[in-house]
Amino acid sequence: MSRQSFVIIGNGPAANQAAESLRSQGSEAKITMLSKDSFRGYLPHLLPDFISGSIGEESLYFRPHAYYKEKNIFLRLGQKAVGIDFSKRRIFLEHREVISFDGLIIATGGKPRIPEYYQLFEDLMLTLKTPQDAKLWISKLKSVDSILMLGGDLTSLSLTRALLKMGKTIQFIINEDSFWPIPYSEEIYKAVAQRLESKGVQVVHCNKIRRVTQIDENLIEVDTDTCSVRTGAIGAFFGLVPDVRFLVRSGLDIDRGILVDEFLKTRFEDVFAVGDCAQVYHPALRNYWVSIGYQNAATLGKIAASNLLGSDLEALVAPESILDVGGVKVNTSWWTEF
């Protein structure tokens, strides 16, 4: 029998932890990591610190290329999976390559989401998911002092903290769509607004943005239903959507993310999903929960790796640490930490 081949789709914390765990648990299999991004794996939660200048670019990346060489892991950057045939265990890549696998861990993470009604102004909005995005922020911040934040997700809050440290003026529009996957509620809105204002952020209370106009390179005017705001730049933060669109017709169960059991298994043998792209079943809650955040992702990556190698570990999360907001279970507490 030829050597087993394990493939991990993704290059985030969950994917990297999974790869490392496979090796550290003694697997001799060929391990391939596929990443649609052409840059090295990085720690997304450090991006705001990078923008504020408190850490250098190199600290963003968690592993040098030499690590992969040493561990004999084929890290394939900039190579996008566009489909999977689970019955034949084959992955199709955008450049028409076909890869076979014996085991698969899907850890594609999420991508910035911009609600449909804002997509009209998308070009005028900055997001923050990758080091490239961060560099755009850095260059923009050289010439602007005021920023309007739209949304209210984890990233927006930690960026706000970083920008405040830089002495920037922050205006904030908390949007009802901000808290995906948690449905909007008056309570959450109030809690967040209060916290922001206590840090010196000007919260703009409105329901709707009507128009966004670029006045000059570093001045944008935003008309809302309640007022008109002038700012140097707009940041859009509406959470991440699981990056699983390419799997829609693959046969996997997908709700918001890929549905997996408490062992992180999908409905296909030897196929796992972890991190931002997965929704995990919780037997105690009898429901699925979504993981958000770096630590969670890494933990899940490790469990998936063990299970792929034959263990039966449950993704154990204390039920009380999972917020039940409007029926969606979320293991996070981002705004209380802000």
Next chain:
Amino acid sequence: MTEVDFTVEVCGMAGDGTIAVGGLINEAMSLGAFSVLGFDSYPAEIRGFGRCVTNSRIGSSEIVALGEQAHALISLNDEQSRSRVPFLAEDCMVFFDSAPPTKVTEDKSLLSVLPPGAQIFGIPFGNLAVSAAGSARGRNLTALGGFAAVCGISPDLFREVIGKKFGSKGDHIVSVNLKSFDAGYEYSKSVFANRLGNIFSDVESNAASPRVMLSGNQAIGMAAIDAGLKLYFGYPITPATPIMEYLAKYLPKQGGRVVQMEDEISSIAAVLGGFYAGARAMTATSGPGFALMTELITHGVMAEIPAVIIDAQRGGPSTGLPTKTEQSDLHAAVFGGPGDSARIVIAPTNVSECYYFVLKSFQLAEKYQTPVIILTDFFLDNRVENVVAPKASEEQKACSNVFPEESSKDNYQRYHYSSSGISPRAIPGMEGFNFTATGLEHTEKGIPDYSPETHSRMTEKRHQKLFSALVDLKEPEEFLSGDSLDVGVIGWGSTFGSIVEAVQRLRKSGFSVGALKISSIFPLHSEIIRKFMAKSTVVLIPELNYEGQLANLIGHLDSKPVERLNLVTGTPMPTSVIQERIYQLMEVLAQ
């Protein structure tokens, strides 16, 4: 002003237009006033298709050695390009066809074996070429366009050289190729907008003189033409054949003739006949053919007939490695053949020297009335460099034959003794100077004579002539040297470029190292070599042969043993290997 030292490889199957793309890169970068050294490799076997690889090293300063690690790879066939992965820099840019006509399995995919640091640029070569020019045949130019855009090379350079290259095939072909190139260029400009580099755009040109892209073999052919060659006799053999092909094209235009002979023996015989009758004649061969020539070369020595012989070395012995490079014919060139048969052996180290050495060889052969052997090798023959356009002065072209005085008519002694060993040489057609040249030992008049006195004196005369030639032979040249050296590196032939580069690098790091280039392999400028060896604590001689043939030839000149670095990998001597060896020697010295 930034410096650039960039190596790009193109890899594909025969028929992919690989060599064409490599050539266009060389020409375009040369046009952009960069220094270029290119080397293509492709299989000698006619049967089936084979892998083609071109390697172009492009620099803002003079490039003297082959690039060891590629900074960019243009893959026209991913399966073939897998073999190049060990030669890629960690952060190599890789240009590949992102929309091949058929699906590719992992074991044939290039991307599956690239190091994680590789920067990949997927461009639908074929599709772009089809939509731009109606045919996928231009996909190699599309790839080239993508490369130009990402590296920040002015597309005008490429447009100009594409126009030149395809101009003879008509405007339509030029336009199709330009369209394919532009399609790749524009695609990459927009798709990779945030990944575009300016590797070349900020670099200032280094060359004032008009430069011309030449291979070693072309330079040899050009030199022969400029020297007024009248006759070329040869027999096909890799890697010398291109010289014959070049001359077959250009020699008839100046009234000369190329005759493809029945073997190497007849080739050298005809060269001797040609020179004997007063015409400049030449042959080129490689080791196996050279071995066949040795008897007649010694006839040229004995009968004192000029000849010019190129030995384009390849891997040996015997048929050996026809398409691989080696420097293992030195012994054969210097010593090969019966008897004490000293002849002149010179070895160029780069393309420019290929020209000037061959040009000079005709004068040397005429003046010293002896075969002159020029040792090149597969790498030197086939690599291209954009050299300052070589040009021969009238003085360099002039006939150097020493004709007899009119006064010696009717009492002419063809092999007259003289202190220099040189005797005036008459040419058939000159009235009153009839003589018979012979491979037998002979008197001054050319009459066979085996007496102890005659053989002793004539042997001495022939060797004296060679020592006299030292004044006309290029002296060993010191590079980056000093009054005393920790390590003195001596080299010859195509290896010398790597030696200079290794020494340059180490001197930048403060090491006391220097290099000595030996162009005249025989006779040797022994005193100069001895002095260099004496002032070096350690003498290192890197060569592409197993036996250390130059080391054997000059090792005795100094009392301490020389260090040898011998590779028979069939590939050019890597700079890094020499560098590493010098490091080791320095470490030993430090202890």
Next chain:
Amino acid sequence: MKTPARVLVEQVRNIRESGRFAARSNALPTWCPGCGYFGIHQGLSDCIAELGLSLHDVVTVSGIGCAGRYAFFSSTYGLHMVHGRTLPTATGIKLANPRLTVFAIGGDGDGLAIGAAHFPHIARRNINVNYLLFDNSIYGLTKGQPSPTSPVGSKTKASPYGTLDSPLNATLMALTYGASFVARLFAGDPKGITKALIEGIKNPGFSIFHIYTSCVTFDKTFKTWTNLKKWVHPLPKGYDPTDMRKAFDEVLSDDFSMGIIYNRGEQL
């Protein structure tokens, strides 16, 4: 009254004045007394004299063996080559200076053994070289070994039990190789040699003169003077040397008919 001595002196003077000695060098040929090569030497020297060729415009290239020594005995420009390479050397000479008349001279060993590879090629290139192949069917200078034209069963010191190999026929080979001028001649007939050479030199391409000759020292059985004189005879009356088919027929049916076997009839 003409005494024999006077007759001789007169003959020598006549020869001198006729220029027939001009093409001979001062060196005395080293061939054995009675060697057939003297006759060939006479035939070639007479040809040069008769044609009035300037000696400095003639080059004689010779190989190794008794015939190879020829260059030393000629007062033309001479080039004594290594064994077997007269033809390519002559090619180089002729191409270097087409004004020169070039004679290539070698024995049967030189031309049909070690140098046989060159024979077809000079023929197909049709280089204007005149090749005199001295065929005595023995290696003389190395003291009597069988040559490529020795008959089967030849006994020599090197073949004490007789040779097994079939002999080559140089005339037939020349025809086969497409030589534009082929003559078969006899060393015992210097006049015939001169006549054929004069015709052959007119041929602007490759001319071969296949000359049957005798080694008086090492061949006591085959090409002896007695045998050769008995065997050789002129070509049939009315023989047309421009007809290649007839030439083949003639050569295949008769080993000893002498004369111009084939002349393509090319003009300068």
